[in-house]
Amino acid sequence: MTTLTQVARGELTAVSPSATIVETFNNGGAMAIVNYSVPDEVKTQFNRAFARENKSSVIARLMMQAVEERRAQRARARAIDSILRRRRTQKPVSNSQIRAARIAGRP
Numbered sequence: 322m323t324t325l326t327q328v329a330r331g332e333l334t335a336v337s338p339s340a341t342i343v344e345t346f347n348n349g350g351a352m353a354i355v356n357y358s359v360p361d362e363v364k365t366q367f368n369r370a371f372a373r374e375n376k377s378s379v380i381a382r383l384m385m386q387a388v389e390e391r392r393a394q395r396a397r398a399r400a401i402d403s404i405l406r407r408r409r410t411q412k413p414v415s416n417s418q419i420r421a422a423r424i425a426g427r428p
Contacts, residue, residue, distance in 0.1 A: 352377075 359367075371379045 368376075
């Protein structure tokens with residue numbers, strides 16, 4: 322019988338079908354098993370902070386937040402690059418020209 326401890330220690334290259342079935346049943350769908358190393362202090366604080374919660378659910382939520390944050394960072398970088406590209410092709414405008422355009426555009 323495969324144990325989660327063996328999986329966590331990296332002793333197995335595959336998970337037994339029974340472990341996969343149990344994990345799928347417990348979590349309502351196909352689930353990947355991941356193994357990351359973190360400092361002991363991080364683990365201790367995490368376990369204290371989320372003592373009464375499903376750790377897998379918390380980790381999954383944090384991973385999705387990280388993915389969304391990375392997507393947002395990339396979108397911001399693309400927007401900044403786009404603005405900088407446009408600025409390189411436009412002629413400089415003086416403050417008085419900007420002021421005049423604002424006044425002309427007001428009703």
